[in-house]
Amino acid sequence: EDQVTQSPEALRLQEGESSSLNCSYTVSGLRGLFWYRQDPGKGPEFLFTLYSAGEEKEKERLKATLTKKESFLHITAPKPEDSATYLCAVQTTPNTGNQFYFGTGTSLTVIP
């Protein structure tokens, strides 16, 4: 069964304390893995797409990496404005349904 699992469910960090969020996936065929940020009361905001194992992408304090079984979102020296829920989603290949599956997210709180 295709599924996406994110951990931890919640994470509290002091400002400047680096950490990583995990997204583990089990899918028949991976077309792409997506990271989104969601602020309360808003729709998810796109961050990154990763397509193949070994790929990395960076944006400001965030870096996303991908292996054959999981993806990590590394947050370096976070600031309070990085507080949000981070969602991971996988898209399966066309011959396995071309479906999108979202994880339940990691709620990040960065304390000043």
Place this chain on the structure above:
Amino acid sequence: GAGVSQSPSNKVTEKGKDVELRCDPISGHTALYWYRQRLGQGLEFLIYFQGNSAPDKSGLPSDRFSAERTGESVSTLTIQRTQQEDSAVYLCASSSDTYNEQFFGPGTRLTVL
């Protein structure tokens, strides 16, 4: 240009009533998705439109749910005979094609009393 817009932003209805939720995708985006997000849960795929192809309705939870899209523009999600378990935020997203990232609207918060 403008992002994805959804209306209404909030909808309170009584059990058994029908509701219509609207989504205006980003101009030129051929793919459109509807998701449901219950409180504290992940996004649940409902339905997907791609151009003029038949929609993928595999995520619709029951026959009370239906959606239409006019060409490559506006989409309407209709929930008939609403139930309390339909209470959730309904999110719409659009994409320039099937394989690109999705851009989400702000959602419609539906409360069924």
